[in-house]
Amino acid sequence: MITAVDRLLADEGGQTPRADARRNLERLITAARSALAEVGVEVTAQEIAQRAGVGKGTFYRRIPSRETLLQVVLEEVLGEVIASADRALADPDPWHGFTDFASVYVRLRAESCGANEALGGTGIPGLDRLLAEIRTRIRHLVEAAQSAGEMRRDIAWQDVAFLLAGVSTDSHTIGLHSDSGQWNRNLRIVLDGLRGRSCS
Structure with missing residues (x-):
């Protein structure tokens, strides 16, 4: 890279x-x-x-x-997301690969305002090709997990992209304050909801 x-x-x-x-x-x-x-x-x-x-x-x-400067730095960050997705796609266990990628992806969105903004498509021009590559890889990861019976088939890959984006939360809600691990707990709940019903 x-x-x-x-x-x-x-x-x-x-x-x-x-x-x-x-x-x-x-x-x-x-x-x-x-x-x-x-x-x-x-x-x-x-x-x-x-x-x-x-x-x-x-x-x-x-x-x-x-x-x-911001563009080249964000290109490097998004390149790391793509490399993570490629490792996940090479995993012989599609669910394990997907969950590993989801953890890397959501952690990045939770911990970096700039990366979250770039992945949301705002702020810096010139990232369209990389965002398209990330979309393609998320689709392939979802399709592989669904084909293996590890992920619910009634969910579109686009739904999964929005769910992963929504896992990162604001630090405050209704008078509650999140800690640094909130995104991880949110992700576990989302992954549990995505898991195929026949899977333990």
């Missing part, structure tokens, strides 16, 4: 950067990923630069634009 660092270096014409320039780029990417998780796609270049410990001038020497 092409990393965000490799993508940005390729955009510079593939020239080998000085060691300090590469370190600054790596710090900016790490900072952008962290800021995306906490703040979402509205994070500013200034905040990313501060988190990376570099000046705004260094930011723009290494990065064409804030939007470019």
Whole structure:
């Protein structure tokens, strides 16, 4: 998988950067990923630069634009989702593969505002191809589990996509406060509801 660092270096014409320039780029990417998780796609270049410990001038020497940085970082994140789905599809046990993928996917949506926004199709353009690949893999995972009799057949794969997206919750509801494990408990309930009735 092409990393965000490799993508940005390729955009510079593939020239080998000085060691300090590469370190600054790596710090900016790490900072952008962290800021995306906490703040979402509205994070500013200034905040990313501060988190990376570099000046705004260094930011723009290494990065064409804030939007470019966020796009390559989100492409890397979505690439990890696709790799997780591919591992799940290779699992000889379709239900086990699906539940492993579901856990990775829902955890990412719960823990990263930016990834959740990107998977919801808002915020950053240029991700349509990757979102289409994720849709295709979710469909294949659902169809494999249904063909094996491990998942209810009366549920469309699109329903499963919405159910997985809905597992992540707000931190507050009706005066209750969720803890960091709420998404996992929600997911267990959803998976139990998806399981084929003949399965134990």
